Amino acid sequence: MKPTPIDVEFFGVARLAAGLTYIEVLIDMPTTLGKIIHSIDSLVPGAAGGLLVDEKLAPGIIINIDGRRFETDLSTEINSAKSVILMSIDVGG
Amino acid sequence: MNSERALFGYHGQYLKIDLSKNEYEIISLSNERLEKFIGGIGLATSILLDQRDDHYPALSPESSMVFCFSPLVGSPVTTSAKFAVVSKSPLTQRLNDAMAGSGFAIAGKKTGFDAICITGRASRPSVVLIEQDCINIVDANEFWGLGCHETQNRLLEKFGKQFSFATIGPAGERQVRYATLSHDGRHAGRGGSGAVLGSKNIKAIGVHGAIRTPWANAEKLVAVSKALSKKSLGKATEKYRELGTVENLVTLNRLNALPTRNFQAGKFEQASQFDMSAFSKSAEKTRSSCAACTIGCEHIYKIKNSADTDHSSARLEYENLFALGPLCGISDVETVIQASALCDDYGLDTISTGATIAFVMECVEKGLVDQPIQFGNGDDLLNAIHAIGKRTGFGDLMAEGTMRLSQTIGQGSEKFAPHVKGMEIPGYEPRALKTMALGFAVQTRGADHNRSGAYDADFRGENRFHLDSNSAAAAIETENKAAIFDSMILCKFVRRVFDDFYSEAANILNLMTGWNYDVETLELAAERIIAAKKLYNIRSGWLPEQDRLPDRFFDDSTGEFGEKIDREKFAGAITSYNTQRGWQENGFLSDSLLEQLELAEFNI
Ligand code: SF4
Numbered sequence: 046m047k048p049t050p051i052d053v054e055f056f057g058v059a060r061l062a063a064g065l066t067y068i069e070v071l072i073d074m075p076t077t078l079g080k081i082i083h084s085i086d087s088l089v090p091g092a093a094g095g096l097l098v099d100e101k102l103a104p105g106i107i108i109n110i111d112g113r114r115f116e117t118d119l120s121t122e123i124n125s126a127k128s129v130i131l132m133s134i135d136v137g138g
Numbered sequence: 139m140n141s142e143r144a145l146f147g148y149h150g151q152y153l154k155i156d157l158s159k160n161e162y163e164i165i166s167l168s169n170e171r172l173e174k175f176i177g178g179i180g181l182a183t184s185i186l187l188d189q190r191d192d193h194y195p196a197l198s199p200e201s202s203m204v205f206c207f208s209p210l211v212g213s214p215v216t217t218s219a220k221f222a223v224v225s226k227s228p229l230t231q232r233l234n235d236a237m238a239g240s241g242f243a244i245a246g247k248k249t250g251f252d253a254i255c256i257t258g259r260a261s262r263p264s265v266v267l268i269e270q271d272c273i274n275i276v277d278a279n280e281f282w283g284l285g286c287h288e289t290q291n292r293l294l295e296k297f298g299k300q301f302s303f304a305t306i307g308p309a310g311e312r313q314v315r316y317a318t319l320s321h322d323g324r325h326a327g328r329g330g331s332g333a334v335l336g337s338k339n340i341k342a343i344g345v346h347g348a349i350r351t352p353w354a355n356a357e358k359l360v361a362v363s364k365a366l367s368k369k370s371l372g373k374a375t376e377k378y379r380e381l382g383t384v385e386n387l388v389t390l391n392r393l394n395a396l397p398t399r400n401f402q403a404g405k406f407e408q409a410s411q412f413d414m415s416a417f418s419k420s421a422e423k424t425r426s427s428c429a430a431c432t433i434g435c436e437h438i439y440k441i442k443n444s445a446d447t448d449h450s451s452a453r454l455e456y457e458n459l460f461a462l463g464p465l466c467g468i469s470d471v472e473t474v475i476q477a478s479a480l481c482d483d484y485g486l487d488t489i490s491t492g493a494t495i496a497f498v499m500e501c502v503e504k505g506l507v508d509q510p511i512q513f514g515n516g517d518d519l520l521n522a523i524h525a526i527g528k529r530t531g532f533g534d535l536m537a538e539g540t541m542r543l544s545q546t547i548g549q550g551s552e553k554f555a556p557h558v559k560g561m562e563i564p565g566y567e568p569r570a571l572k573t574m575a576l577g578f579a580v581q582t583r584g585a586d587h588n589r590s591g592a593y594d595a596d597f598r599g600e601n602r603f604h605l606d607s608n609s610a611a612a613a614i615e616t617e618n619k620a621a622i623f624d625s626m627i628l629c630k631f632v633r634r635v636f637d638d639f640y641s642e643a644a645n646i647l648n649l650m651t652g653w654n655y656d657v658e659t660l661e662l663a664a665e666r667i668i669a670a671k672k673l674y675n676i677r678s679g680w681l682p683e684q685d686r687l688p689d690r691f692f693d694d695s696t697g698e699f700g701e702k703i704d705r706e707k708f709a710g711a712i713t714s715y716n717t718q719r720g721w722q723e724n725g726f727l728s729d730s731l732l733e734q735l736e737l738a739e740f741n742i
Contacts, residue, residue, distance in 0.1 A: 056389040058377045060415075104373045104634070107597065112393060112699055114600045130392060135634065137593055138383030138456035138565075 049074050051126055053085060057133030059106045062095030078108055079119035081129055096131065107134040146354040147209030147650040148172050152185060153251040155266065155273060157338055158199055158258030162273050167252055173653055174736060177208030177252065179235045180625035180667040182224035183674060185253055186233070187740040192677040196226035196234075196330070197313055197337040199259035205304070205343070206253040208627045209650045211243045213353065214363040216370050217629035219243045219430035223304075226678065227329040228315040228337075229490070229539050230560040230584045233674045234329030237588075237624060239428030240322040245302035248347035260339040263311075267297065267344045278341040283308060285483035286320035293342055301344040307485025310336035312529045314537040316490035316562070320482070323453070324428065327487045329561060329583055354652030362646060366635065367432045374634035378435035379425075383456035384414040386565070387464070394699040395570035395602075397563070398464045399513050400496035401556050404567040404696040408469035412459060414439075417471050426453070428629070435631055441472045449479035457587075460565035461492025466499060467513030477519055484527030490539060493562035495522045497540045497555055498532075506549045553689040558585035568691045569700040571596040573609045576711050579685045580613065580725075582671040591616035591630065603699075605707045610714035618664035625667060665719070666735045669727060673740055682724045685712055 048071035055065050063085070070084045079100075086093040096103055101119065108116050109130040110123065117134075150172070155162045167181075175181040182204040186192075194200040203225035210218035221243040227234030246254065249268050256266070263278040280296075281289050286307040293303045303321060310317035310332030317332030318325040335343075353359050377385065387409065390396040394404035411417075414437075421441060427434030436453050444450035452458070452475045462468065462477040481488045499518075501507040509532050511518045525533025535543055540562055544555035556563045561584025568575035577592030578585040587593065595612030596602035622643055623630050636642045644655035655663075672680075687703070695702045716725045720734075732738045 054392065056392065057381060057385045058373075061376075061380060098373075105376050109393070113603070115597055132389050132392075133377040133381075133385065134597070135377055135631075136386050136389055136597055137587065137591055137630070138386050 046073065048072055049125070051081060052128040053081065054128060054130045056130065059096060059131035059133065062103065062106070063092045063131070065089060065092055075122055075124045077119060077123060078116060078121045078129070081123070082119065105134055106131055144652070145169065146352050146652045148351060149250050149252050149349070151251060152253035152255060153249070153268065153273070154255040154257070156258045157256065157260040157264075157275065157340070160275065164271065172252070173651070174663065174666060175670075176622070176625035176647070176663060177210070178206055178220070178222040178625040178627035179224060179237065180621065180663065180670070182206035182222045182253060183233065183235065183667065183670045184740070185255055186224050187670060187674055189255065189257065190742065191257070192226065192674055196228040196231055196334055199338065200257065201226050201334065202255055202257040203331065203334050204253055204255045205246065207243055207247040208625065209647065210626055210628070211247045212350065213650060214360055214367075214430075215628070215646060216363065216367045216430065216432045217428065217632055218627065219428060220627040220629070221246060222624065222627060223319060223326045223331045225331060225334045227561065227583060228313070228333045229330050229541070232559055232582060232584070232678055232680060233671050234331065234583050235589065235624070235671070236319070236326035236328050236331050237627060238319070238321060238324050238326040239431065239629065240302070240324050241429050242302040242304050242321040242345065244429060245347065246345040247351075248349055249345050250347055250349040254343070256335075256338060256340070256343075258338065263339050263341055265293065265342045265344060266340055267301070268346070270347045270349060281341050282311060286485050287323070287483055289342065290320070293344065297344055301346045303342045303344045305342040306332040306335050306340075307483060307527070309484040309486045309527045309537075311341070312537065313337055314486060314526060314529065315539045316487040318485045318487050320485050322429070323482070325482070325485070325487070328489065328586065328588070330487075332485045353650055355649045359646070359649040362649060366632070369635045370432045370632055372635070375433045375631060378433050378631050381415070382435055382437035382454070384412070384437065384454050384459050386456040387412045387459055390565070390567075393570060394696060395567045396464055397460060397565055397567050399467045400465065400493075400500040400554065401563070401567065401690060402500065402696075404570050404700040406464035406469070409464065411469045411471060412463060414454070431629065433629070433631055439475050441475055444472075444476070446476060449476050449483065451475065452478035452482060454478060457565055458488035458492070461489045462519065465492050465496045465565075466519055468516055468519055469514070470516055473516035473519065477523055480520065480523045480527070484523070486523070486527060489564050490562040491523060491526060493556050494526070494536050494540050494543065495519060497543065498522070498536060500554060501547055501551055506547055506551055553693070555688060558687060559583075559684050561585050566593050567696065567700065568687055569696055569703060571602050572605045572703065573601055573612050575687060575691065575703055576605065576609050576708070576715065577613045577616070579687055579708075580712060580715050582675050588630070589617060589620050589624065591620055603701070605704070605711045607711070607714040607718070609711050610718050613715060614718055617668060618661065621664040621667040622660055625663070662735070666737060668719070669731070669735050670737055670740065672721070672725070673727060673732070673737060676726060677742065685725060
């Protein structure tokens with residue numbers, strides 16, 4: 046099977062932490078959110094560090110998959126996804 | 139309850155000033171009352187209910203307004219220097235509870251009162267000066283007509299820096315229905331408190347005093363406050379400190395949840411112009427905070443080389459950015475800064491101002507109105523703000539807000555006038571955030587994102603696309619929490635700093651008051667405060683059909699993630715909300731529930 050391209054987008058504090066606004070990763074499906082985040086590091090070393098605390102998603106960050114569901118658990122299985130959005134958990138104001 | 143116990147954190151009394159009679163009286167507040175309603179919005183609502191003037195229109199002299207502090211004002215608990223102002227709203231003719239953080243809260247509480255209730259109308263433009271129990275009502279002619287900023291400066295010059303002032307701008311004087319109250323450059327923004335004060339012929343209220351309230355357990359309170367402050371400097375509030383709420387705009391745009399061109403779309407093609415981190419590189423930006431806040435979420439932007447030096451800088455937050463930007467089809471950030479600065483100076487709520495102008499822009503686009511106010515035109519936006527603030531020309535009609543304006547324009551415009559109960563909808567697209575849609579409809583003060591944080595539920599799991607009994611439960615949970623935050627009063631931006639909000643909040647209140655709050659009594663207090671607000675609305679003539687959204691949200695889709703709302707499911711979610719609250723299916727409150735919540739004394 047060919048690896049699947051996923052658009053990873055960064056907003057808010059996730060953008061601050063990673064220093065990125067967008068990156069495309071290629072990944073074998075099925076995968077997990079944790080693997081997607083670690084794959085960012087292989088392209089931009091160090092970028093994933095600020096997104097994680099003790100191998101968990103840093104507080105203040107949440108992940109959206111394909112504009113639909115929100116997750117914070119990095120072990121969440123992903124069978125198919127076109128985009129993964131890392132954003133601030135607070136979108137209120 | 140606690141009738142014989144000593145009082146900590148409170149004065150146990152409020153001041154009532156009748157401007158028509160030029161009289162004042164000091165009214166006791168029992169320990170039971172204080173414990174049941176805490177302070178802020180809760181206590182103010184109970185005092186407003188006591189006045190029994192809810193049958194009068196908001197702008198009539200008989201209608202009262204209550205400024206209310208809290209047991210935590212003056213304490214080291216971070217973000218606690220806030221006050222509530224509660225009255226009938228001229229937009230909705232229902233309860234309006236606005237809040238703001240500033241030195242006015244600290245100085246106001248030191249006058250020796252837990253609240254100040256103002257009723258009647260002064261015979262001429264006046265300033266009310268309250269120094270402990272010395273109350274003076276003095277002529278305000280020299281300040282009438284001045285913008286908020288200059289008013290504040292001139293008042294301090296004339297009466298001395300020992301005073302803190304809450305003032306209105308020209309919009310409040312002219313009773314623009316969404317005029318604000320301003321203090322230290324911040325605003326109690328929504329619902330038209332400024333118009334209510336203006337209708338009483340009052341330009342400003344000045345407070346000064348030196349009366350402190352004791353704290354039940356000062357040592358532990360200081361220790362808990364220090365720990366909270368330390369936590370508030372961590373990751374949970376990083377967004378507010380580093381970026382401010384302006385960063386919401388591009389995120390919401392990505393999720394098709396950014397109200398655009400009067401809610402015709404959920405995405406703005408030029409949203410990238412509002413990447414404020416990028417914009418900061420070419421603008422001057424400073425940070426500031428409310429009094430006694432360790433977070434400091436205020437980001438003040440200054441346009442370089444502006445021709446209009448009086449209106450070249452403004453506090454930008456998500457709400458003014460969206461309302462004066464994408465909602466009006468405006469993509470130029472500098473125009474939005476100027477528009478925000480103008481609103482601040484006239485004393486206009488930026489959400490209602492932007493939404494009213496955007497509504498007119500759509501009416502113009504559809505050929506229903508012939509006015510030079512077009513989507514995307516910055517000059518039209520700025521001219522419209524001047525016209526509203528001065529009530530000149532078409533601005534006089536716009537000053538009435540979208541509900542009344544749509545009733546005047548007619549021709550089906552009511553279907554897309556963006557309001558609930560008369561209050562304009564803030565920056566959360568209801569079709570993309572369906573729990574928030576429910577929260578907007580059921581809120582006592584109309585479409586509101588501060589008393590209902592239902593969007594929080596939309597940003598979990600897949601909630602944002604569904605409407606069912608879970609949505610109702612989620613909306614209730616966020617409203618209840620907000621009722622406690624707004625009564626303690628704490629800023630909601632610290633909400634993620636708490637690990638277990640109700641028990642930590644109970645602990646803080648106990649250390650201040652010496653009482654015995656626990657999770658259960660605080661949850662009950664939240665239910666009581668929300669029911670009290672509803673009761674005020676019922677007494678004011680509320681009807682179930684007012685818990686609704688404009689037709690647009692049920693009839694038109696905004697594309698992917700913005701499917702129109704299903705009318706039946708929405709009605710079902712409202713019924714579920716009412717029944718889960720223990721209210722009648724149609725939203726009225728039974729006598730037995732009022733007994734249970736200890737609200738029977740207000741049931742007239
Ligand atoms: S976080 Fe912002 S709004 Fe809240 S108290 Fe601090 S400065 Fe004021």
